Amino acid sequence: MERRYAEYQPVTPWRRFRRHVKLFRSVQLNVVGWSAVAVLCLAGAGVGYSGARLVGLPVGPCLAGGAAAVLAGLLILDRRRWARHRDHGASER
Structure with missing residues (x-):
């Protein structure tokens, strides 16, 4: 049985950038x-x-400031959690 190769799209600069940004x-x-993130941003906009x-x-x-403040708060909490997790894993080695 002959298998066909998948057709790949050429990687554009946007896809290359998007792959590395989270x-x-x-x-x-x-x-x-x-x-949930969208609802929290809407709640922040409502407070603003x-x-x-x-x-x-x-x-x-x-x-815009209320929504941005909520998103910034979520990002700060996420980065702190990520750093704590990364540092904790490094200390066990």
């Missing part, structure tokens, strides 16, 4: 995880919106 290092999120309305600041930048 937003979260210690977890691999599925649809539910990405949905209500804070902007309360203080009288422009709403647009506060929406």
